[in-house]
Amino acid sequence: MEEFKPPPLPSPFNNTTPPPALLTQGAEAHLYKTISLNPSIPAALKVRPSKPYRHPILDRRLTRQRITSEARCLAKLIREGVSVPAVLALDWEGHGGTEGGWGGAWLMMEWIDGPVVRVVLEQWEAWMKQNQGSLDSSQIENEEARVRGLLRKMGSAIGVLHKAGVVHGDLTTSNLMLRPSAGASDAVDGTGSPSMEGDVVLIDFGLASQSNQDEDRAVDLYVLERAIGSTHPRSEPMFGELIMGYRDSYKGAVSALKRLEDVRMRGRKRSMLG
Amino acid sequence: MIAIGMEGSANKLGIGIMLHPKDGSPPQVLANIRHTYVSPPGEGFLPKDTARHHRSWVVKLVKQALKEAKVTVDDVDCICFTKGPGMGAPLQSVVIAARMLSLLWGKELVGVNHCVGHIEMGRLITGATNPVVLYVSGGNTQVIAYSSQRYRIFGETLDMAVGNCLDRFARTLHISNDPAPGYNIEQLAKQGKQLVDLPYVVKGMDCSFSGILAAIDGLAKQWGLGGEEKAREDEQKTADSTTAADESLESKPTRADLCFSLQETVFSMLVEITERAMAHVGSKQVLIVGGVGSNERLQEMMGIMARDRGGSVYATDERFCIDNGIMIAQAGMLAYGTGFRTPLSESTCTQRFRTDEVFVKWRD
Amino acid sequence: MASSLETISLSHLPLMPVHVALYRNIQNAAFLKGQLLAGDTEFEYAFIDASMVLSRAHATAAVFRAVNDYMHNRLKSRNVHSEIVFSLNPTNNIAESFRRFGITDSTKDLLVVKVSVSPEITHESVAAHLESSVQGTPVLFDDQTLSEISDINKIKKAYKLGALPSPTAKENDEAKQRLENSLLSAIALRGS
Numbered sequence: 048m049e050e051f052k053p054p055p056l057p058s059p060f061n062n063t064t065p066p067p068a069l070l071t072q073g074a075e076a077h078l079y080k081t082i083s084l085n086p087s088i089p090a091a092l093k094v095r096p097s098k099p100y101r102h103p104i105l106d107r108r109l110t111r112q113r114i115t116s117e118a119r120c121l122a123k124l125i126r127e128g129v130s131v132p133a134v135l136a137l138d139w140e141g142h143g144g145t146e147g148g149w150g151g152a153w154l155m156m157e158w159i160d161g162p163v164v165r166v167v168l169e170q171w172e173a174w175m176k177q178n179q180g181s182l183d184s185s186q187i188e189n190e191e192a193r194v195r196g197l198l199r200k201m202g203s204a205i206g207v208l209h210k211a212g213v214v215h216g217d218l219t220t221s222n223l224m225l226r227p228s229a230g231a232s233d234a235v236d237g238t239g240s241p242s243m244e245g246d247v248v249l250i251d252f253g254l255a256s257q258s259n260q261d262e263d264r265a266v267d268l269y270v271l272e273r274a275i276g277s278t279h280p281r282s283e284p285m286f287g288e289l290i291m292g293y294r295d296s297y298k299g300a301v302s303a304l305k306r307l308e309d310v311r312m313r314g315r316k317r318s319m320l321g
Numbered sequence: 322m323i324a325i326g327m328e329g330s331a332n333k334l335g336i337g338i339m340l341h342p343k344d345g346s347p348p349q350v351l352a353n354i355r356h357t358y359v360s361p362p363g364e365g366f367l368p369k370d371t372a373r374h375h376r377s378w379v380v381k382l383v384k385q386a387l388k389e390a391k392v393t394v395d396d397v398d399c400i401c402f403t404k405g406p407g408m409g410a411p412l413q414s415v416v417i418a419a420r421m422l423s424l425l426w427g428k429e430l431v432g433v434n435h436c437v438g439h440i441e442m443g444r445l446i447t448g449a450t451n452p453v454v455l456y457v458s459g460g461n462t463q464v465i466a467y468s469s470q471r472y473r474i475f476g477e478t479l480d481m482a483v484g485n486c487l488d489r490f491a492r493t494l495h496i497s498n499d500p501a502p503g504y505n506i507e508q509l510a511k512q513g514k515q516l517v518d519l520p521y522v523v524k525g526m527d528c529s530f531s532g533i534l535a536a537i538d539g540l541a542k543q544w545g546l547g548g549e550e551k552a553r554e555d556e557q558k559t560a561d562s563t564t565a566a567d568e569s570l571e572s573k574p575t576r577a578d579l580c581f582s583l584q585e586t587v588f589s590m591l592v593e594i595t596e597r598a599m600a601h602v603g604s605k606q607v608l609i610v611g612g613v614g615s616n617e618r619l620q621e622m623m624g625i626m627a628r629d630r631g632g633s634v635y636a637t638d639e640r641f642c643i644d645n646g647i648m649i650a651q652a653g654m655l656a657y658g659t660g661f662r663t664p665l666s667e668s669t670c671t672q673r674f675r676t677d678e679v680f681v682k683w684r685d
Numbered sequence: 686m687a688s689s690l691e692t693i694s695l696s697h698l699p700l701m702p703v704h705v706a707l708y709r710n711i712q713n714a715a716f717l718k719g720q721l722l723a724g725d726t727e728f729e730y731a732f733i734d735a736s737m738v739l740s741r742a743h744a745t746a747a748v749f750r751a752v753n754d755y756m757h758n759r760l761k762s763r764n765v766h767s768e769i770v771f772s773l774n775p776t777n778n779i780a781e782s783f784r785r786f787g788i789t790d791s792t793k794d795l796l797v798v799k800v801s802v803s804p805e806i807t808h809e810s811v812a813a814h815l816e817s818s819v820q821g822t823p824v825l826f827d828d829q830t831l832s833e834i835s836d837i838n839k840i841k842k843a844y845k846l847g848a849l850p851s852p853t854a855k856e857n858d859e860a861k862q863r864l865e866n867s868l869l870s871a872i873a874l875r876g877s
């Protein structure tokens with residue numbers, strides 16, 4: 048098979064020293080680590096390349112819409128004091144025209160330290176599987192309590208987000224980060240089970256929108272519930288803890304959670320026709 | 322081992338006969354025949370009529386399949402049938418036929434999930450080992466990936482299936498249902514040039530089509546492009562279809578433009594959610610199954626996406642993509658091999674049967 | 686003190702060195718503004734009322750936006766220097782941006798920015814010209830100095846951020862970080 052090569056960086060980042068380092072190729076964006084305007088502070092650079100599979104008009108429309116809507120949501124959340132990365136710079140216009148030009152867009156953001164929750168839960172599940180035999184019931188309980196604590200923090204972070212009038216649109220455990228508190232040591236418990244200390248920071252607002260609708264909020268939670276069910280089977284039974292963290296985080300949570308029941312029912316019912 | 326597969330969850334009745342050689346060599350398709358109930362233009366297929374179609378053809382098709390496969394009843398090990406999901410009446414007519422054969426011949430029954438049938442057939446034909454599966458048909462729109470003995474649904478439609486959206490727009494335009502409405506939309510779309518603005522609704526790995534259908538139906542109405550008469554004009558025009566080729570943008574859209582725009586929009590959504598799932602599970606293979614999967618534009622778009630991710634797309638042709646009996650035989654035989662049986666008392670069918678309900682014992 | 690002119694190589698824009706000087710107690714604001722209005726190319730600078738600048742990051746964000754737009758032929762105003770002043774503004778109104786952020790007759794503290802858009806513009810040439818034309822006290826362009834100059838309420842008003850808590854003198858102040866981040870996103874998003 049042909050070796051995969053990431054697309055070239057858009058201007059002006061083709062002049063950056065050191066060159067931005069590609070971290071992940073997400074579904075529709077490449078994430079790089081680079082420097083902010085202050086070279087001693089790192090930054091995250093999200094590049095949305097043009098998608099050649101799409102019709103060029105649709106492609107430009109979606110790329111532009113998504114990057115500006117993402118930046119607008121972040122800007123709003125920053126003003127509201129929600130834990131999200133700051134917007135440092137943005138380019139939604141591309142350059143060089145439609146023929147042979149660059150039809151992508153980019154967004155430079157504050158760099159957030161720490162692992163994504165997905166990795167934390169995966170490590171934890173793997174660790175539990177490995178050590179199941181040697182743990183007594185109180186140790187298992189203690190481990191599960193730590194995960195419940197993390198899920199509660201996640202729920203609360205999502206509540207604060209919704210309270211600010213934004214829905215994420217793509218909540219998965221890959222879009223929640225765990226930023227270690229300043230000055231925290233790495234070896235929290237020394238057992239090899241991953242740390243769950245720190246602040247939950249929400250990232251990747253590529254599908255976010257501004258909304259105060261219960262329906263949108265409930266769909267946010269439902270999407271996350273399903274994502275956890277499909278990627279972290281062992282943590283799934285503790286999803287209720289996330290719901291509790293969410294419920295306690297703002298006043299409108301109760302009605303959004305009520306709506307979640309409906310969304311779940313609909314989800315099961317839409318099991319379709321052949 | 323030899324299995325008969327019987328499928329009739331929608332308007333196709335399919336009978337397939339599959340051989341899994343004892344020496345472990347690759348499975349062989351001995352017969353794969355299908356008969357489709359085609360409704361008149363402007364109409365969908367109704368459960369009652371479809372069931373009647375299946376009842377009147379099933380015996381004929383089973384006989385023909387056995388003949389083509391050059392096997393006798395004695396060679397057959399089990400009878401696999403679609404348990405669901407699907408339309409109630411057509412499912413019932415096939416399950417009754419399966420039960421009858423089981424009692425008549427003294428063969429064991431294996432109830433199969435229709436979606437799992439598509440996935441297993443796709444894997445077999447294409448050789449894709451662990452792909453992200455896009456299952457797109459008249460009744461289903463799901464993005465599926467395998468994990469811990471389940472085909473897990475990562476994303477799906479929040480309302481109607483993509484195939485249903487296309488079929489219903491075909492009805493608006495009075496496009497023929499023969500051989501399939503989606504196929505005729507695809508042909509018309511090839512002449513489309515300008516892209517009209519349609520809603521684009523993706524939420525996470527889920528998507529929604531009802532708003533798009535409403536919007537494009539509205540456009541068809543606004544520009545007077547729906548209905549029987551326009552369909553007839555289309556047929557007359559096909560000879561000189563190139564005349565509209567260099568229309569400037571923002572001109573009045575044609576029927577072809579609408580089909581083109583609808584396809585471009587909904588397929589972009591499908592490719593997007595598939596790519597999302599691939600990124601999520603870290604897979605580089607995509608397998609497209611289901612009737613809409615035979616659309617070449619969808620395959621092309623998916624291919625570009627997969628290439629840009631350093632991966633590849635696997636698709637099957639209409640023999641295996643569109644509902645068929647052999648896929649039921651294949652999935653049924655995999656389950657049968659692990660000891661799975663469906664006792665007569667449980668040989669029911671169900672309109673609702675989620676892909677992730679099936680315990681996939683035959684995979685690690 | 687010979688010169689307080691700082692030459693910054695902005696991250697990602699190494700080919701466009703940026704020369705920045707900060708002055709207090711400007712004596713000839715009216716003269717400088719006059720030269721600017723007269724279109725004297727010698728005086729093609731971004732003359733920014735420093736009381737409208739919260740921090741170094743705030744100013745460099747506007748410079749970055751303007752220079753990046755300049756490089757991609759997307760200027761909305763006359764030149765890259767007017768664009769820097771315009772880039773500080775959260776809306777698309779150019780005249781308003783000059784009223785709010787540009788030099789006025791009563792400007793006391795002045796931030797001067799010059800971009801090396803051509804090879805003749807060097808640290809030395811800019812330093813010499815500024816020394817001969819700006820009457821004021823050169824000071825260090827850093828957050829410490831700016832914190833003594835910035836008019837937080839005016840800045841918040843210009844960016845419609847009145848509801849945000851006001852920064853205090855503390856170091857690592859969360860309110861200041863939040864205000865600064867809010868300004869940066871407004872600059873990045875202008876016109877979107």
